[in-house]
Amino acid sequence: AQSVTQLGSHVSVSEGALVLLRCNYSSSVPPYLFWYVQYPNQGLQLLLKYTTGATLVKGINGFEAEFKKSETSFHLTKPSAHMSDAAEYFCAVTQDAGNMLTFGGGTRLMVKP
Amino acid sequence: DTGVSQDPRHKITKRGQNVTFRCDPISEHNRLYWYRQTLGQGPEFLTYFQNEAQLEKSRLLSDRFSAERPKGSFSTLEIQRTEQGDSAMYLCASSFPPNYLDQETQYFGPGTRLLVL
Numbered sequence: 001a002q003s004v005t006q007l008g009s010h011v012s013v014s015e016g017a018l019v020l021l022r023c024n025y026s027s028s029v030p031p032y033l034f035w036y037v038q039y040p041n042q043g044l045q046l047l048l049k050y051t052t053g054a055t056l057v058k059g060i061n062g063f064e065a066e067f068k069k070s071e072t073s074f075h076l077t078k079p080s081a082h083m084s085d086a087a088e089y090f091c092a093v094t095q096d097a098g099n100m101l102t103f104g105g106g107t108r109l110m111v112k113p
Numbered sequence: 114d115t116g117v118s119q120d121p122r123h124k125i126t127k128r129g130q131n132v133t134f135r136c137d138p139i140s141e142h143n144r145l146y147w148y149r150q151t152l153g154q155g156p157e158f159l160t161y162f163q164n165e166a167q168l169e170k171s172r173l174l175s176d177r178f179s180a181e182r183p184k185g186s187f188s189t190l191e192i193q194r195t196e197q198g199d200s201a202m203y204l205c206a207s208s209f210p211p212n213y214l215d216q217e218t219q220y221f222g223p224g225t226r227l228l229v230l
């Protein structure tokens with residue numbers, strides 16, 4: 001069975017500050033890992049993903065995440081927050097391409113001016 | 114290049130009524146997924162199709178729920194005898210066939226928000 005834990009259901013940062021959203025997963029096999037963003041009343045948009053290879057992956061809008069197998073983590077970071085980054089962020093895992101995604105509970109990012 | 118589309122975007126119904134939602138995947142995608150998202154939670158998997166075959170169903174998919182993908186293109190999700198607990202956002206996603214580049218990525222539609230009164 002696979003599961004995802006996102007620490008902190010709400011994170012607040014100032015504009016220009018570092019964004020760090022935490023994700024830990026459990027999986028019995030090497031996982032595929034994803035970060036999605038959801039704006040109010042919209043579907044999910046892929047930010048970035050890890051499949052194989054380089055453990056530091058870069059995504060859209062300046063976000064990046066690092067896969068750390070020893071820590072079973074896939075934390076999302078952005079050096080400098082922008083007001084437009086305010087949204088809900090979801091970490092997800094699957095054990096096999098094409099299989100169901102298991103999502104974390106989400107983290108709402110608030111950006112203060 | 115159109116994305117995943119869902120119809121309707123919003124549905125308000127009375128308890129006990131039947132509702133049906135439609136999902137049109139990206140044209141090159143042969144895999145289609147349904148998820149349910151309740152307020153303040155992450156999406157939960159409901160069911161999955163590869164072409165017209167329904168390959169997996171979650172235990173969340175009670176007998177009142179049925180999904181079809183008759184021609185391997187669009188899909189419908191029907192909820193019979195709706196209950197207030199069915200109020201949620203219903204999300205559809207699609208992905209490329211096996212062995213395609215980017216096969217592991219699921220692309221999501223805008224969702225259908227259901228409110229059962």
